[in-house]
Amino acid sequence: MTKVNKQDALNYHADGKPGKIEVVPTKMVSTQHDLALAYSPGVAEPCKEIAADKDNVYKYTAKGNLVGVISNGTAVLGLGNIGPDASKPVMEGKGVLFKKFAGIDVFDIEIDCTDPEEFIRIVKSLEPTFGGINLEDIKAPESFIIEMALKEQMNIPLMHDDQHGTAIISSAALLNALELTGKKFNEVKMVINGAGAAAIACTKLYVALGADINNIVMFDKDGILRPERNDLDTYMAQFVTTRKINTLAEAMEGADVFIGLSAGNVLAPELVKRMAPDPIIFALANPDPEISYELAMAMREDLIMATGRSDHPNQVNNVLGFPYIFRGALDVRATEINEAMKLAAVHALATLAKEPVPDLVLKAYGDNTINFGRFYLIPKPLDPRLITRISPAVAAAAMQSGVARRPITNWEAYEQELQERIGLDQKLMTRITNQAKKAPKTVVFAEADHFKILKAAQIVRDQHIAHPILLGNRSRIEDIIKENHLELEGVTIMDPFEEDAEREKFAQLLYKKRHRKGLTLFDARSLVRDRNYFGSMMLETGAADALISGLTRDYSKTILPALQVIGVEAGVNKVAGMYIILNKKEPYFFADTTVNVNPTADELVDIIGLTARTVRFFDTEPRVAILSYSNFGSVRGDIPNKAAEAVRKAKARYPGLIIDGEMQANTALNRDLLREHYPFSELAEKGANTLVFPTLTSGNIAYKILQEIGGAETIGPVLMGMRKPVHILQLGSSIRDIVNMVTIAVVDAQNHTTQHILNV
Numbered sequence: 001m002t003k004v005n006k007q008d009a010l011n012y013h014a015d016g017k018p019g020k021i022e023v024v025p026t027k028m029v030s031t032q033h034d035l036a037l038a039y040s041p042g043v044a045e046p047c048k049e050i051a052a053d054k055d056n057v058y059k060y061t062a063k064g065n066l067v068g069v070i071s072n073g074t075a076v077l078g079l080g081n082i083g084p085d086a087s088k089p090v091m092e093g094k095g096v097l098f099k100k101f102a103g104i105d106v107f108d109i110e111i112d113c114t115d116p117e118e119f120i121r122i123v124k125s126l127e128p129t130f131g132g133i134n135l136e137d138i139k140a141p142e143s144f145i146i147e148m149a150l151k152e153q154m155n156i157p158l159m160h161d162d163q164h165g166t167a168i169i170s171s172a173a174l175l176n177a178l179e180l181t182g183k184k185f186n187e188v189k190m191v192i193n194g195a196g197a198a199a200i201a202c203t204k205l206y207v208a209l210g211a212d213i214n215n216i217v218m219f220d221k222d223g224i225l226r227p228e229r230n231d232l233d234t235y236m237a238q239f240v241t242t243r244k245i246n247t248l249a250e251a252m253e254g255a256d257v258f259i260g261l262s263a264g265n266v267l268a269p270e271l272v273k274r275m276a277p278d279p280i281i282f283a284l285a286n287p288d289p290e291i292s293y294e295l296a297m298a299m300r301e302d303l304i305m306a307t308g309r310s311d312h313p314n315q316v317n318n319v320l321g322f323p324y325i326f327r328g329a330l331d332v333r334a335t336e337i338n339e340a341m342k343l344a345a346v347h348a349l350a351t352l353a354k355e356p357v358p359d360l361v362l363k364a365y366g367d368n369t370i371n372f373g374r375f376y377l378i379p380k381p382l383d384p385r386l387i388t389r390i391s392p393a394v395a396a397a398a399m400q401s402g403v404a405r406r407p408i409t410n411w412e413a414y415e416q417e418l419q420e421r422i423g424l425d426q427k428l429m430t431r432i433t434n435q436a437k438k439a440p441k442t443v444v445f446a447e448a449d450h451f452k453i454l455k456a457a458q459i460v461r462d463q464h465i466a467h468p469i470l471l472g473n474r475s476r477i478e479d480i481i482k483e484n485h486l487e488l489e490g491v492t493i494m495d496p497f498e499e500d501a502e503r504e505k506f507a508q509l510l511y512k513k514r515h516r517k518g519l520t521l522f523d524a525r526s527l528v529r530d531r532n533y534f535g536s537m538m539l540e541t542g543a544a545d546a547l548i549s550g551l552t553r554d555y556s557k558t559i560l561p562a563l564q565v566i567g568v569e570a571g572v573n574k575v576a577g578m579y580i581i582l583n584k585k586e587p588y589f590f591a592d593t594t595v596n597v598n599p600t601a602d603e604l605v606d607i608i609g610l611t612a613r614t615v616r617f618f619d620t621e622p623r624v625a626i627l628s629y630s631n632f633g634s635v636r637g638d639i640p641n642k643a644a645e646a647v648r649k650a651k652a653r654y655p656g657l658i659i660d661g662e663m664q665a666n667t668a669l670n671r672d673l674l675r676e677h678y679p680f681s682e683l684a685e686k687g688a689n690t691l692v693f694p695t696l697t698s699g700n701i702a703y704k705i706l707q708e709i710g711g712a713e714t715i716g717p718v719l720m721g722m723r724k725p726v727h728i729l730q731l732g733s734s735i736r737d738i739v740n741m742v743t744i745a746v747v748d749a750q751n752h753t754t755q756h757i758l759n760v
Contacts, residue, residue, distance in 0.1 A: 005462060005487065013089060020092045021106070026062070055405075057128070058333065062105060067326055068130040069094045069108045070123055075139035075162070075197070078286065084110035087137055094136055094161075102323035102387060103421030104330065106134075116145045124153050131330050134322065135160040140197040141233045157329035157337045163201030165318035168325070168342055170259065170282055170306070171205050172349035173316060173377040177304045180374060181278040183256055185210035189276070191251045193290060194261035195220035195236050202259060203239055208339060209346070217241045217251045221262070224251070249274070256280065264288025272299040282306045284316055304374045313375040320378065321345055324387050327418070328394030332404035337394075344397035348390045352379050360384065360619045364431035366438025366750075382431055387418045420585075428580070428587050428618060429715065429740060436465045436746040441545035443742055443749075446535040447552050448472040448493070451480055456738035458486050465739075466746050469494060469544055471531045496534040503528050506537035514564060532558055536565035539724050545752075546745035550729035551738070555594055559719070562726040572721040574599075576607045577728075578614055579703045579716035589615050589622070589690045593699040594717040594728070604646035605653060608692055610720040612657055615690050617751070625668035625688035626650075626661030627698070632678065633662075639694045646692075658682050665691065665702070715740045725749045 013019065028034050036042050046060035058064040073087030088110050095106030109126070113119045123133065123146075133156065135147060147160045159165075178185060190211060192203050195218050207213055218225045218239040224247070225232060225240045232240070245251050252258065252271040260267065260283040267283065267290040275281075281296055283289030286308040293312040296305055306314035325345050329337055354372045357380075362368050364382045379386060392411060398404040408414050443460070445453050448470030454477070457468035470477055470488075474495040481488050496503060503525070510533065511524040519527075527533045531549075538544040550558040559575075568575055577594030580587055591611040592599065599607060608624060615622040626647050630640035643662030650659055660682045667673055668688040675684050693699030707714045715737070719727050725748040727741050 005458070007485070008459070020089075021095050021108070058131075058406075063129070064131045064330060064333065065103070066105050066107065066130050067098060067132045067134055067330075068123075068126060069098070069106050069134045069136055070111065070126075071109075071136040072111050072113055072119060072138055074114060074137070074142070076137045081139065084112050091136060094134065097319055098134075098323050098326070100323075101319060101422065102327040102391070104323065104326055114142075116142045116149075120146055120149045120153070123150055127154050127156060130156060131333075132157040132326050133159075134326065135162075137162060138197075140200070141235050143197045144200070144235050151336055155335045157326060157334045159322070159325070159337045160197065160201075161318055161322045163197045164205075164337075164342060165321045166198045166261070166284065166316065167201040167205040168321045168345050169316045169318060169349065169378065170202055170284065171209055171346045172353070173282065173306050173314060174206065174257070174280065175209065175346065175350045176353055176372070176377045177280045177306075177374075180304065180377075181256075181280070183278070186212050186215075188215065188256035189254060190216045190257040190259065191248070191255045192216060192218040192239070192259045192261070193248065193266065194218075194259075194285075195225060195239070196261065198284075199259070199261040200235050200239075202261065205342065205346070208343065213239070217243065217245055219248060219251070219262075223247075258282070258290075260284055260290030262290060264290065265292070267291040267296075269295050269299050272296055272303065275300075278302045278304070280304045282316065284308045304377070306377060314377045315381070316378070317381050319381050320349060320386065321390070324390035325394050327387065327421075328391035329398060331391065331406075331414070332395045332398045332408060333406040334395075334398040335403045335405065338398075338401055338403055340397045340401040341394045341403075344393040345390050348393035349378055352383070352385060352389050353377060355385075358383075358385070360431065363619060364434045366435045382434065384419075384422075387422060388415045391418055428582065428620075429743070431619065432747055433463075433465065433743050435750070436743045437463065439746075439750050440464055440466050441746045441749040442467045442469060442543075443546045443548055443745055444469040444471060444535045444538050444544040446471050446531040446547065446549035449476045449480065450551060451484055452733070452735050452738060453548075453551060454480055454484070454486055454488065455735050456742060457491065458488055459735070459739050460742045460746075461488070461491065466546075466742050468492075469538070471496065471535055474498065494534075496529055496531060499534075503534070506534060506541075509537060509541070510565065527561075530561065532561040533565065536562050536726070539726065540565050545749040546725035546727070546742075548727055548729065548738070548742055548745060550731065551733055552731070554731065555728055558728050559595070559726075562722065562728075566722055566724050566726055568721050569723050572610070573606055574603060575719060575721035576610050577717035577719055578611055579714050580618070580718070581703065581706055582713045582715065586689060587618070587620060589618075589620075590699055590703050591690075591692050591720075592696060593693070593703050594719075594730075595696070597696045599695075601642045601645040601649065604642065604692065604694070605649045608646065608650045608657075608659065609654060611690060611692060612654065612659075614718060614720050620689065622657065622690040623683055623686055623688050624650075624657060624659040624661075624690040624692060625663055625665075625683060626659070626692050626694070627665055627668065628662035628694055629664060631663050631667050632681075643694050660688075661692075662694075715744070718744060725752055 029038055050056045069091045071087045071091055073084040074081045076082050076087045076090055091108035095108050098104040098106045111122055143160050150158050192199055225236055227240045249271055252274045254276050256276045257280045262285055264285050283291050289307045293307055306316050308316055357370045361380055361383050362370055370376050395408055399407050443466040445457055445468055447453050449472035460466040461468055468491050470493045474493050477493055506528040507525040511521045535547045539547045575595055576592040578589055578591040579593045580589055592607050612622040626643045628640045628643040640662050647661045671687040674681050703714055706712045725745050727745045
């Protein structure tokens, strides 16, 4: 699994605004009139409407999209009873997942109360605030008491995710595993190791799906649950056995299924051998499963296995469930999350796993072999289809079971609404990162005598994104590592001034490349002392797979060595730079923002081609607008004329490309404006997501303004058209910027092993 540095984790939560969430107004509040509408006296009008009809609270407030994540901190992750204050980072994190995967807003509430009755009273009193309640990290058996009472007393969807999330995801995986083995739920012998909230909820759902309770044996830390034990609560007592079994070893003899919801490394490998043919093991303890994946798989060739870990197949991850279950429940204003809705989620997940996996998911995980089978029982967390399969299934089940207060009538429109809620940008860099991790490449950092570079190198190594090579003064680099307590043991450090043999080899090669362009051998020997030339030669000779530089030097001076040593891709006349702009709606792509000062119409056509193909590399279909200060000839001038000519030529060269212009930026991005005034445009249906600027000045200014005051995250510049993966940082890039660029460089390098990034 990805290594997490303690200080990095603390800094992540502490830097800038402490924590991970904030409240952002959804209406304008910039004028006195806005304030008068938002608060007094205007706010009185919706108050009166709600007082007259309580359901109007969904019309005039955020309640319908607001979930309360509530805990008392008595069973936090694997940390146990650490209290409500210490649980807050987890609850904020749960809120982030709700927002990221389903567009649901969250208030996290940590309650200093361990008495179930008082806890119930407090949560019940919050019903006017929330559209739904996600109970989290509450220990058993109190969690059962609390959830049952609140479901009876409240009229909004409520779920204890620690119980039901795991139950739903594991049930979907188990359904598919049983189908693959040809076994039936009502016939299989099951061993449940663990008797806490998750284990009880899982077993109850398995029974609802058809498992025979007489074929189930359950263990807690004190052994098998039997009728004669006097330490069992009423929830555990449901699953006692009278079979002549006393030990885990006896239970595993001939068992078809083992479900672990207990602790790491408690299942002995020899017990796996005692199971029935085609056994199923779900070892779900985290971070260490009941038996390691490698050890279990070594015991049986016919074994089907799942864990809670992301570094093995069949990860049982609650994020596959709760965001989408609550989304569907909220969207029909369900009064509860009932068994029908849970089962609908189970079947939707199980069915989705059997469908062909989209290329977008294959690329995200760097695996073209993903398809339904022993190593793919349930969908991957980054599958964008999850929200459009699970949420409608849950909503439909709520309607059919009579708990929906606002039925959905137009399912196509609802699916479109679901897609728009999350936006593609939410997952773009996650997909790229996961793809990079599948085949990390060697990246040479030409400015390694800088803390930001070294910290980024540590991060990409710890996250298994890249294998760094650090260029620079050895003693200076080692001093920075020591002073800042960085963890870079074993990383290669190269000082060009110490590498006499390599330096001479590189000088000879550089001289050979450029001796007919005025370069002498003396000049070449001098140039390769420069780290950008040395790093470029490493890339050229195959000593590295990608090059990162530019943090401390001017862009034009940094790119020159790469152009002289590496050169451009065959068929490319000029390189270009592109920025990715991430916002809540979707990613946008800006070009050229870094290289070409005042391109001609023909050069703009080249830039259009480079940009469109690179946008496709990010799994996005480009919709290209060529920008100007004119709309389709409304104003004449050098720039509008150049842009219009580029559009004509680009349409001829790239007939399948959605492209139009010349047009103003707001026209390109505003679909309503396009439809009203320019319905003939190819961009009228969806608007543009790729903006090509007529000059470097306009593109550079636009992305920097958005970066500083527009509330958008920028990634780049992505250098397009180089023969090998070279990426030049912006002067003063943040550590996050550097890590993003290294990740893109690694995936670029992966593509270079089979085809160039621009031939995708």
